[in-house]
Amino acid sequence: QEFDFELKATSVGAPMPEANTATTVGSARASFGQIEFGLADAGKTYEYLIHEVTPATVGWTMAGDVTATVTV
Numbered sequence: 001q002e003f004d005f006e007l008k009a010t011s012v013g014a015p016m017p018e019a020n021t022a023t024t025v026g027s028a029r030a031s032f033g034q035i036e037f038g039l040a041d042a043g044k045t046y047e048y049l050i051h052e053v054t055p056a057t058v059g060w061t062m063a064g065d066v067t068a069t070v071t072v
Contacts, residue, residue, distance in 0.1 A: 001025070004054045007032045014046035021053070035072075046072045 017033040024030035
């Protein structure tokens with residue numbers, strides 16, 4: 001089964017990777033790709049939210065929305 005996740009920046013001006021969605025199969029790792037931080041980002045704190053966006057399918061029961069907050 002494939003699982004889709006979405007990454008959103010909640011901090012204004014937070015650098016983002018090229019893609020804001022990632023897919024994983026089973027227990028494999030999902031990757032959004034690299035986020036490039038530059039000298040202008042030094043000393044700043046950015047917050048990102050990640051949550052699953054996989055639609056419910058036959059045979060699967062979706063849990064409530066689980067969101068992970070990541071602070072960089």
